[in-house]
Amino acid sequence: MASRENGFFIVLDGLDGCGKTVQSKILRRKLSKLGVPSKYTAEPSTGVVGAYLKRMLSSGKKLPPVLEVLLFAADRFDHLKTYVEVELNKGYSIVCDRYVYASLAYQGAQGVELKWIREVNNFALKPNVSIYLDVDPETGLRRRGGRRSIFEYLELERKAREIYLQLVNEGEMIYVDSMEELSQVSQKIFDITVNEIKKTRENVGAL
Numbered sequence: 213m214a215s216r217e218n219g220f221f222i223v224l225d226g227l228d229g230c231g232k233t234v235q236s237k238i239l240r241r242k243l244s245k246l247g248v249p250s251k252y253t254a255e256p257s258t259g260v261v262g263a264y265l266k267r268m269l270s271s272g273k274k275l276p277p278v279l280e281v282l283l284f285a286a287d288r289f290d291h292l293k294t295y296v297e298v299e300l301n302k303g304y305s306i307v308c309d310r311y312v313y314a315s316l317a318y319q320g321a322q323g324v325e326l327k328w329i330r331e332v333n334n335f336a337l338k339p340n341v342s343i344y345l346d347v348d349p350e351t352g353l354r355r356r357g358g359r360r361s362i363f364e365y366l367e368l369e370r371k372a373r374e375i376y377l378q379l380v381n382e383g384e385m386i387y388v389d390s391m392e393e394l395s396q397v398s399q400k401i402f403d404i405t406v407n408e409i410k411k412t413r414e415n416v417g418a419l
Contacts, residue, residue, distance in 0.1 A: 219300030220248070220409055221337060223311040224401070226345035226376065227369050229353060230390045231397065235345065236309040238398045239405060243305055248409070251299055254309035255284070257291035277322035284315050285332045292337055305409075312336045313344070313379060321371035341408040343401055344376050345390035 222239065224232045236252055243250040256262035256269075265283055268275060275283070288311070296306050312333045320326050349369035353362065380387045386404055390397050 218303040220305040220341075220405075220412070221296070221300060221308070221339045222305065222405055223308045223313070223339040223342045224345060225310055225313040225317075225342065225385070226390065227317075227347055227349060227373055229351065230345040230347040231394070232345050232390075233309050234394070235390070235398055235401055236307045239401055240307045242398070242402050243307070243405070246406070248305050249303060250305040250307060252307050252309070253291070253295060255291065255311060255314065256287050257295070259287060259290045259294065261287040261290060277319045277324045281315055281319045281324055281329055281332055284319075288312065288315075288333065289335055292335070297337065308339070311339065311342070313342065313376065313385060316379065317372040317375040318368070320375045321368055326375070340412060341405055342385045343388055343404060344380050344385040345388050345397070345401075346373075346376070347390050349373060351391060 224236045224239070226232050233254070236254070240250045240252040256265040261283060265287060296308065299306055312329075315333065316326055316329050319329060349366050353366065353369070376385070377387075379385045388397060388400050388404070392400075
């Protein structure tokens with residue numbers, strides 16, 4: 213597992229419509245204002261494999277779940293090696309919108325063995341803090357404006373949510389209720405992140 217020299221690696225993850233993209237960008241701005249040089253990034257990445265995944269997702273074309281695991285892992289490896297680890301070692305803190313937890317939740321919800329997903333992603337850098345933004349699937353769907361095949365979609369989201377909550381219960385992620393007001397959610401995320409920075413750095417008295 214790779215290591216970081218100076219930067220702080222933060223992941224926000226959760227179901228579609230949980231607000232992770234908005235909250236990730238808010239957190240990055242808050243950290244920067246606090247004097248913590250920070251950058252935002254997301255999965256799928258802007259790399260070659262990430263671009264392919266985005267095209268597939270936007271087209272609505274369904275790939276076999278096992279192939280999805282492999283493609284997301286390939287994109288994740290490229291993203292880590294060419295961007296995330298590079299910027300962390302420059303001293304930037306990275307706020308990442310989605311990570312390996314999404315593979316566990318979504319491909320796991322489609323029947324792929326969680327142990328195998330972890331093995332495929334055993335190269336993945338462990339975040340300093342991983343936050344799960346919880347929303348019920350119906351609210352997430354409403355926030356996204358609805359979609360076709362609603363029954364099938366909600367069934368998948370419910371199964372994915374069960375896996376995310378399992379990760380929380382096992383201590384792998386920190387739970388935040390994203391059904392609250394946006395400002396309340398962003399403050400909780402910020403407080404959690406700053407507390408984790410203080411735990412892992414000796415000279416952060418100014419935070």
